Structures are given as structure tokens and as C-alpha cells.
Amino acid sequence: MSSSxxxxxxxxxxxxxxxxxxxxxxxxxxxxxxxxxxxFARLRSRRIALVAAPAFAIVLxxxxxxxxxxxxxxxxxxTALNATALQEAAPPQADAxxxxxxxxxxxxxxxPAPNPGRLxxxxxxxxxxxxxxxxxxxxxxxxxxxxxxxxxxxVSLNSVVPEAGKGSAELVVRVPRERVQQAIGxxxxxxxxxxxxxxxxxxxxxxxAMTDRIAVLTAEIARIERQLKNPNLALETRSxxxxxxxADRRELRELRANRAATTxxxxxxxxxxxxxxxxxxxxxxxxxxxxxxxxRAGDVLAWEAAAVLLVLxxxxxxxxxxxxxxxxxxxxxxxxxxxxxxxx
Amino acid sequence: xxxxxxxxxxxxxxxxxGSAAAPAPTFAAVAEQHLDDVYGYLLYxxxxxxxxxxxxxxxxxxxxxxxxxxxxxxGVARPWLLSIAxxxxxxxxxxEERRRxxxxxxxxxxxxxxxxxxxxxxxxxxxxxxxxxxxxxxIALRVLLDLDGDETARLLGISPTAVSTRLSRALQKLExxxxxxxxx
Numbered sequence: 001m002s003s004s005x006x007x008x009x010x011x012x013x014x015x016x017x018x019x020x021x022x023x024x025x026x027x028x029x030x031x032x033x034x035x036x037x038x039x040f041a042r043l044r045s046r047r048i049a050l051v052a053a054p055a056f057a058i059v060l061x062x063x064x065x066x067x068x069x070x071x072x073x074x075x076x077x078x079t080a081l082n083a084t085a086l087q088e089a090a091p092p093q094a095d096a097x098x099x100x101x102x103x104x105x106x107x108x109x110x111x112p113a114p115n116p117g118r119l120x121x122x123x124x125x126x127x128x129x130x131x132x133x134x135x136x137x138x139x140x141x142x143x144x145x146x147x148x149x150x151x152x153x154x155v156s157l158n159s160v161v162p163e164a165g166k167g168s169a170e171l172v173v174r175v176p177r178e179r180v181q182q183a184i185g186x187x188x189x190x191x192x193x194x195x196x197x198x199x200x201x202x203x204x205x206x207x208x209a210m211t212d213r214i215a216v217l218t219a220e221i222a223r224i225e226r227q228l229k230n231p232n233l234a235l236e237t238r239s240x241x242x243x244x245x246x247a248d249r250r251e252l253r254e255l256r257a258n259r260a261a262t263t264x265x266x267x268x269x270x271x272x273x274x275x276x277x278x279x280x281x282x283x284x285x286x287x288x289x290x291x292x293x294x295x296r297a298g299d300v301l302a303w304e305a306a307a308v309l310l311v312l313x314x315x316x317x318x319x320x321x322x323x324x325x326x327x328x329x330x331x332x333x334x335x336x337x338x339x340x341x342x343x344x
Numbered sequence: 345x346x347x348x349x350x351x352x353x354x355x356x357x358x359x360x361x362g363s364a365a366a367p368a369p370t371f372a373a374v375a376e377q378h379l380d381d382v383y384g385y386l387l388y389x390x391x392x393x394x395x396x397x398x399x400x401x402x403x404x405x406x407x408x409x410x411x412x413x414x415x416x417x418x419g420v421a422r423p424w425l426l427s428i429a430x431x432x433x434x435x436x437x438x439x440e441e442r443r444r445x446x447x448x449x450x451x452x453x454x455x456x457x458x459x460x461x462x463x464x465x466x467x468x469x470x471x472x473x474x475x476x477x478x479x480x481x482x483i484a485l486r487v488l489l490d491l492d493g494d495e496t497a498r499l500l501g502i503s504p505t506a507v508s509t510r511l512s513r514a515l516q517k518l519e520x521x522x523x524x525x526x527x528x
Contacts, residue, residue: 013463015384029372341478
């Protein structure tokens with residue numbers, strides 16, 4: 001029997017299900033109920049993955065967009081930094097006017113006036129830009145001259161010219177407090193003011209307290225001195241009063257010295273002047289709402305990507321092991337089935 | 345539709361996505377259509393007509409329960425039914441092996457009552473009976489039921505090349521057995 005004969009005979013003798021089996025199967029199928037197509041019937045894992053993956057990505061992007069849009073009104077850290085840069089680069093009037101209501105115009109008008117009726121510690125920091133090293137030297141000299149002309153003096157001067165055409169000078173001058181506005185105005189005219197800061201601290205209360213204490217001590221010293229003039233005073237009492245008198249006199253001296261120092265402090269204002277040839281930093285334009293929204297959305301997307309990556313890193317190895325285990329089990333089962341069929 | 349092109353006959357065409365306009369087939373129609381195939385496959389696998397009938401009945405009971413999840417647009421009913429039949433048969437083989445172990449029965453199966461389809465020559469029937477179930481299975485699927493290599497590979501969980509190799513060896517062995525029986 002040839003090979004083709006074998007195949008032909010096999011096909012010709014194709015088994016036919018006996019009528020009993022046919023009836024049995026018909027009985028089974030008779031219990032079939034009409035199938036209502038379920039909306040989830042077509043949801044196979046591949047199809048779900050095909051839909052879920054892009055849907056997940058869309059949700060992530062949409063979330064980032066919504067959050068970015070919602071938070072675009074808030075001032076971010078970067079915005080704050082830019083604002084600081086702008087503030088530094090801008091003329092000082094803006095902030096000074098906020099803190100001290102003065103009329104716009106010259107730099108002098110932007111400086112708060114000292115209170116003539118009270119002692120104050122008045123400190124001003126001024127940063128002025130000049131064009132080049134020649135102007136720097138000239139401005140430095142003019143600042144010193146102006147301080148002296150106003151009845152003040154230079155506390156310190158530090159001038160640095162690291163390379164040709166560039167440099168900086170740091171001056172600390174003290175001028176009578178009532179002339180500090182004039183001094184700051186004059187210093188402002190040495191170049192372009194890029195930053196200005198003023199600190200005022202009231203000293204009057206402190207001086208008044210010292211004056212009161214001095215009065216008390218003076219009265220007490222006078223009383224003790226009167227007591228010590230009594231010749232009938234006991235030795236022990238005399239000794240105690242003498243010690244008390246010495247302590248009071250010592251405290252009185254210190255108080256008078258402190259009050260004098262504080263009064264001098266309040267009479268003179270300190271102005272720190274920084275002259276520099278550094279070019280004005282380019283003002284960073286404040287980002288618009290759309291830019292801020294995009295920035296925020298970008299940040300959120302980055303966070304989402306990091307979170308997804310973290311999950312993948314954490315779950316990935318477990319998933320790989322699970323898949324490998326599943327594949328191994330399936331392979332083992334198939335081989336067992338094959339061996340079983342070989343034996344059967 | 346790639347599978348459709350490789351298939352022949354009207355049966356497949358009526359059950360596939362290509363006939364989108366046609367109404368979805370009922371399970372009764374599918375069962376009626378493929379009953380002979382399932383029975384034949386199980387008969388080749390088990391060499392026992394009664395057992396093949398029982399397993400075929402069990403196969404269709406399972407298939408009816410799973411019918412709701414079967415999507416004709418994604419696959420053809422016949423391989424789907426054959427895969428259920430195969431699982432059913434394997435379960436039976438496993439249970440039978442366990443039973444034999446428990447009873448300490450002989451490892452060699454009792455083939456005195458084994459039977460193959462009618463119409464075969466005695467030599468061919470004996471040759472078929474002497475083949476292993478795995479060999480008879482691949483002959484049934486490729487020769488008797490005319491499944492193509494890819495369908496058979498998917499059903500058996502092996503590669504199409506392995507299917508070809510297995511079929512070639514099974515047929516070669518079958519011819520040798522037939523010749524041996526003819527000589528005897």
C-alpha cells in the first residue's frame with residue numbers, strides 16, 4: 001500500500017458521529033439560550049491593552065494640562081526669581097514708593113525722610129552702576145567729597161578693579177541724619193541706581209529709658225551721699241551704703257556713655273554705597289499665562305513620567321518573573337501532555 | 345482573514361468575520377456542522393468509539409457553556425471546538441493514568457477492544473492502533489480534518505515546523521506498520 005493509498009483510505013474512512021451521539025448533542029444544544037451580546041464580550045486583553053495604553057497616556061497628558069492651567073495663575077519659584085531679578089534691575093522708586101509714600105521724580109524723593117522729633121538708626125544701602133573704571137574712580141571721589149560736604153565722613157572704602165575698564169567700590173559713609181536724603185540723592189546721581197534699601201529703627205524709646213534710669217540713679221546717689229554725711233552712722237551701715245554708692249556711680253557712668261553713643265548713633269545715618277561697572281542684567285520677561293500653564297504641565301508630566309517609571313521599575317521585575325513562571329509552567333504542561341499522548 | 349484563505353469549504357466561510365452581513369451562527373448550527381469532526385478527532389485520539397462519544401458529548405456541553413465568550417469574528421468555530429475536545433481528552437487521559445497508577449494496572453493499555461473508524465483495511469487499522477495518541481492526533485488533524493499547519497500548530501501548542509515533522513514521522517511510521525502487517 002503506497003503512501004497516497006494510505007492517505008486516500010484515511011480520508012475515505014472519515015468517521016461519522018453515531019446517531020445516538022447526534023441526538024445527545026442535539027439535546028445539549030436544545031438548552032441553548034439566545035445569547036445577548038455583552039458590551040464586554042469583545043474586550044480581549046490585547047484589545048483592552050490597545051485601548052487602555054493610549055487612554056492612560058491621554059489621561060496623564062490631560063491631567064497635566066488641567067493642573068498646569070489651574071496653577072498657571074500662581075507665582076512659581078522661577079517666576080519669583082525672575083521677579084527678584086526684575087526688581088533688582090528696575091529703578092528703586094517702585095519699592096520705595098510702596099514702603100514710603102513719596103512723590104515720584106528724583107531718586108531723592110523715593111527715600112524715606114528721617115523723623116526729626118525722634119532718634120532713629122537710619123541705614124541705607126545703595127547700588128549704583130557706572131559705565132567704566134574712569135567713571136568709577138570719579139564717582140568714588142565725588143561720593144567721598146559729598147559725604148564730607150554734608151558734614152559726614154567715610155567709615156570704610158574698598159575699591160577693586162580686577163580688569164581694565166571694570167571694577168567696583170564699596171563705601172560706607174556716615175552723614176548727619178537730617179541730611180541723609182540729600183546724601184542718597186547725590187549718590188544716586190553718580191550713575192544709574194540698580195538697587196536701594198533703607199532700614200530705619202527707632203532709638204528714642206531706648207534713650208528715654210536710659211534717661212529715666214539716669215535720673216533715678218542720680219537721685220539715689222544724692223540720697224546716699226546725704227546719709228553718709230551723718231557722723232553717727234553705724235560702721236556696718238556706712239560700709240553697705242558706700243558699696244551701693246560705688247555701684248550706682250559705676251552704673252550711672254555706663255548709662256551716660258551708652259546714652260551718648262546711642263544719641264550719636266541716632267544723629268548720624270549710615271549709607272553703604274556700592275559703585276559698580278557691571279552691566280545691567282537683561283530683564284527676563286515675565287512669562288505669560290500660556291507659558292506658565294505649559295511650564296506647569298511640563299512639570300506635572302515629568303512627575304507623572306517619574307511615577308510611571310517608578311512603578312515600572314518596582315513592578316517590572318515581578319512581572320517578568322511572573323511571565324517567565326507562567327511560560328515555564330505552560331511549557332512543562334505541554335511536554336507532560338505530549339508524554340501522556342505518547343504513552344496513550 | 346488570513347486563516348480563511350488557507351481554509352477550504354463552505355463551512356468555514358459561514359462562520360467567519362468575512363460574512364459580516366450574515367447573522368451570527370447559533371451554537372446548535374455550529375455543533376451540527378462540526379460534530380463529525382470532533383467525534384473523528386476524539387476517536388483517533390482514544391481508539392475507543394464509546395469513549396469518543398462520551399468525550400464528544402462532554403466537549404459540546406463545555407462548548408455550550410463557553411459559547412457566550414466565543415467571538416466568531418475572531419476565530420473559526422472548528423479549531424475552537426477541537427481545542428475544547430483536546431482539553432477534555434487530555435483530562436480523561438490524566439485521570440485514566442492516575443486511576444491506573446492507583447490500581448497498579450499494567451502500563452500497557454488494553455488495546456483488545458480498541459477500534460478505529462469503519463472502512464479501513466485491517467492492516468491500516470492495526471497500524472493506526474499501534475501508533476501513539478500523539479501520532480494519531482496529528483494525522484487526524486492534518487489528514488482527516490484537513491487543518492492547515494498553522495491551525496494545527498496553534499491547537500497543539502507547537503510550531504508549524506514541529507507539526508510538519510511530527511506528521512511526516514507519523515505517516516512514515518504508519519506506512520512501515522502497514523507494510524509490516526501486510527507482510528504478516
